Amino acid sequence: MPSAARNIIAMGVAGYLLLLIYDLASLRKLPYRFLFSLLGYSMQAYAIVSAALFEQQLAVSKYLWLLAWPLMLAGLSWLLYCLFLYPPLRRTYRDKKGPALTTEGPYALSRHPGVYGYTFFVLSLAVISRSQLLLSAGCLWSVINLIYVFLQDRFIFMALLEGYEQYRRNTPMLIPNLQSIKRFWATK
Numbered sequence: 001m002p003s004a005a006r007n008i009i010a011m012g013v014a015g016y017l018l019l020l021i022y023d024l025a026s027l028r029k030l031p032y033r034f035l036f037s038l039l040g041y042s043m044q045a046y047a048i049v050s051a052a053l054f055e056q057q058l059a060v061s062k063y064l065w066l067l068a069w070p071l072m073l074a075g076l077s078w079l080l081y082c083l084f085l086y087p088p089l090r091r092t093y094r095d096k097k098g099p100a101l102t103t104e105g106p107y108a109l110s111r112h113p114g115v116y117g118y119t120f121f122v123l124s125l126a127v128i129s130r131s132q133l134l135l136s137a138g139c140l141w142s143v144i145n146l147i148y149v150f151l152q153d154r155f156i157f158m159a160l161l162e163g164y165e166q167y168r169r170n171t172p173m174l175i176p177n178l179q180s181i182k183r184f185w186a187t188k
Contacts, residue, residue, distance in 0.1 A: 004054070005051075005054060005055075005133050008047050008050045008051050008054060008133065008137065009047070009051075009133075009136075011043050011046060011047040012043070012044055012047035012051075012137055012140075012144075013141070013144060014043055015040045015041065015044035016040065016044070016141070016144050017040075018036050018037075018039050018040030019036070019037060019040035019041070019044075020148060021036045021040075022034070022036035022037040022040060023152060023156045024156070026156075026160055027156065027160055044141075047137070047141075048125065048134065048138075051126075051131055051134035051137045051138070052125055052126070052128075052129035052134050053131075054134070055131055055132060055133055056130040056131060057130065057131070058126070058127065058130040058132055058135060059130075060127055060130055064127060065127060068125075068127035068128045069124075071120050071124040072120070072121055072124035072125050072128055074120060075116070075117045075118070075121035076121045078106075078114070078116065079117030079118050079121055080117075081117075082106045082107075082117060083114050088102045088104055089107075099160050100161075100162075101161040101162065101164060101167060103167055104187035105187055106184070107171070108171065108180060108183035108184045108186075108187045109171075109180050109181065109183075109184040110171065110172050110173060110174050110175065110176050111149075111167065111168065111172070111174075112149040112152070112153065115145060115146065115174060118141075118142065119138075119142045119145070122134065122141060122142065123138050123142070125138075126138050149173075149174075153168070171183075
């Protein structure tokens with residue numbers, strides 16, 4: 001593997017490390033912690049685009065390529081909605097009294113709904129760009145994303161968000177169940 005490819009993969013991993021540092025800084029309510037978040041997401045985005053443009057080696061049928069477009073757009077839309085655009089989520093890290101727990105909309109469906117959007121987006125983009133590097137890196141980054149949300153779920157959010165233990169009891173971590181689907185439709 002060329003060193004440029006390793007650097008792209010490492011940049012994506014470093015993006016997750018910065019997001020973890022952001023969460024830890026949020027526990028301490030450190031000023032300017034949003035910079036870690038900004039850098040983490042920026043590094044992830046740059047790594048994804050760089051990997052998509054790096055090489056085109058995948059042999060992809062026209063039908064799979066066409067199917068990947070709506071999956072990529074749906075994944076990106078869901079990811080952006082869950083992480084940045086869902087209005088009640090703004091309270092989570094910006095509330096003056098401290099972080100507020102969001103349990104409605106996509107967060108009624110599962111505790112980490114953005115995981116699906118990220119995975120669909122990255123892997124579909126790998127098919128669209130025909131990038132072997134993005135396919136490999138996207139799989140790795142998706143596994144790291146699962147580890148990251150596990151750490152958030154078990155350690156960070158338990159300390160950061162009041163009521164998170166009750167939320168954990170009532171809402172599945174990743175795979176929606178019938179109850180969470182009903183709550184999602186009732187609160188969206």
